[in-house]
Amino acid sequence: MNKIKIMQSSVAKWNRIIEGKGTDGGVLDCPPCRIYYPVICTGCPIAEYGGKKFCKASPYPEWYHHQNNVHGFLRRKIYCPECLRLATEMRDYMIEIVEYLKQKEIEQQKAAAKSDESVNDCC
Numbered sequence: 674m675n676k677i678k679i680m681q682s683s684v685a686k687w688n689r690i691i692e693g694k695g696t697d698g699g700v701l702d703c704p705p706c707r708i709y710y711p712v713i714c715t716g717c718p719i720a721e722y723g724g725k726k727f728c729k730a731s732p733y734p735e736w737y738h739h740q741n742n743v744h745g746f747l748r749r750k751i752y753c754p755e756c757l758r759l760a761t762e763m764r765d766y767m768i769e770i771v772e773y774l775k776q777k778e779i780e781q782q783k784a785a786a787k788s789d790e791s792v793n794d795c796c
């Protein structure tokens with residue numbers, strides 16, 4: 674599966690949470706976790722982008738701790754303005770990664786086009 678599509682479904686997951694229509698099931702309903710968690714985050718776009726495994730470089734730990742500390746280990750969803758702020762940060766971080774992956778794809782295509790040209794030059 675295409676990494677950009679995986680991250681877009683992650684954006685959709687957080688949008689549902691922000692709209693109050695969804696909850697956060699962590700690893701169980703995180704689109705990249707379903708693929709990369711069993712291999713301990715190897716190849717996960719979030720881990721690659723932040724440079725840390727288990728979403729430690731993302732806004733996720735803050736959201737997780739806020740949920741547990743303030744809302745007492747209930748289902749993780751929007752309960753207060755702080756929840757909304759943290760979920761929005763997480764959604765925006767997912768968008769940032771989608772944009773980063775798109776940019777990387779464009780650069781790879783450019784690089785591939787260039788190497789085609791150089792082949793033409795010497796043959």
Ligand SMILES: [Zn+2]
Nearest residue numbers: 752753755756
């Ligand atoms: Zn809250």
